[in-house]
């Protein structure tokens with residue numbers, strides 16, 4: 001063995017030993033703080049329990065039952081602190097928000113990249129973007145958007161009429177996806193898409209691909225968890241692969257048939273074209289998301305954020321950033337984000353509402369009577385206005401109760417502390433600790449939701465004032481879901497139209513099975529939502 005080889009082998013040996021020692025030491029994290037939790041396995045942490053539970057949120061639920069409202073587990077050797085004590089969460093998410101404004105970094109994109117969007121950005125960059133985007137879903141804007149939402153509903157109702165006439169069970173979830181995609185494009189970006197009629201629409205296909213399993217993404221994800229120190233390397237490999245794919249397709253036409261374009265690259269390309277087109281047209285009179293971003297668009301490629309100490313934002317209790325601008329990179333990244341966030345979440349929420357309606361006929365009847373009290377059941381095509389649906393309390397409670405029982409994005413809520421913090425009864429938790437929430441535990445906690453058993457579907461429980469952290473399907477505090485009011489409006493307007501005309505019928509096993517085998521990716525969703533529709537006027541005859 002040459003001297004060089006011997007030196008290299010020794011060096012490698014030292015690095016491996018140091019790494020093993022580092023991992024071993026990482027596993028002392030919760031022991032030092034006196035926080036309970038499942039015992040980690042060397043290198044993998046508690047991943048085997050997650051695999052057994054099939055879903056990360058299901059594993060977290062099981063651990064909360066065993067270890068209580070504060071516990072810790074390990075993803076690889078990264079400690080994750082899970083909290084479901086509502087008072088502590090209130091402190092972290094709202095009162096001490098200045099220390100907890102960051103979210104867990106995506107394995108695929110850096111929080112500090114030029115194109116970090118609202119979901120990924122941290123600190124002042126996030127505040128600046130949120131400040132520009134917050135007015136998107138104000139009451140006035142929602143009111144202006146409601147006729148556009150109605151147009152998409154009209155199209156969906158035509159499809160529902162066809163399906164009802166067939167008299168067979170069908171997957172309504174697929175229709176909801178096309179409906180929410182049409183709606184977000186028209187309300188957010190002023191584009192008249194027709195995905196409800198064109199199932200091969202490239203926007204729809206590419207967005208669907210972003211949620212479908214992808215082996216390469218899966219491998220990068222696992223590598224980031226297990227060898228987290230090399231996150232930048234794994235991320236660069238992921239990004240380089242996308243760039244190579246793009247250049248190969250662009251410059252070697254023969255590869256077009258062999259190599260598929262990455263769906264995010266495709267969407268970003270459309271987003272950039274859309275920005276240029278709208279810039280050419282000038283102000284359209286529309287006040288959609290794209291217009292808001294264009295009005296605040298900076299000529300700079302990168303904005304150095306700074307604080308204006310005297311300025312305060314209306315919607316967040318944080319100081320406003322000095323520059324109320326957004327770059328072109330951030331604009332196109334946010335177009336991608338809003339499209340993805342506004343499509344899968346709302347359509348999945350609708351599929352849960354449909355499941356509840358089908359499996360709780362008595363509750364469905366009550367909701368129909370409530371709708372009949374506001375809209376004449378004889379006139380089918382009434383346009384449910386923003387004002388009227390906003391008054392419909394029982395409809396609101398029905399949707400809230402569905403999202404309490406079926407929270408679909410629990411892993412979207414994560415926070416990372418920027419300073420040390422104390423949890424009463426435990427030690428000082430160091431800065432940069434990742435915090436997760438057990439949404440199921442909060443949503444099913446009898447102390448927060450009693451006296452009626454939280455396992456029972458009972459919309460009226462929302463008539464009683466509850467703890468502000470008892471219901472958090474859209475997150476909490478200044479960094480909650482920006483699209484919440486839009487999603488709720490869309491769901492309400494659609495339900496009014498659907499239930500005025502139809503009753504949702506349970507198709508037994510076909511309806512129930514997909515909801516017993518939910519998949520978390522990252523939205524928790526059934527594969528399909530099979531139901532049948534029956535005209536209400538036919539039932540009365």
Ligand code: HEM
Pocket residue numbers: 118119120130184337338341342343345346349408409410412413414472473474475476477478479480481482483484486487
């Ligand atoms: C039923 C539908 C929806 C659910 C359940 C949902 C859920 C969530 C959750 C749990 C978060 C994380 C909040 C937190 O960390 O506290 C979030 C963030 C976000 N959501 Fe939604 N969402 C829905 C619909 C929408 C829609 C329709 C849009 C846009 C059109 C949207 C855009 C976003 C964005 C941009 C963020 C990041 C906000 C930030 O970091 O400042 N969501 N959503």
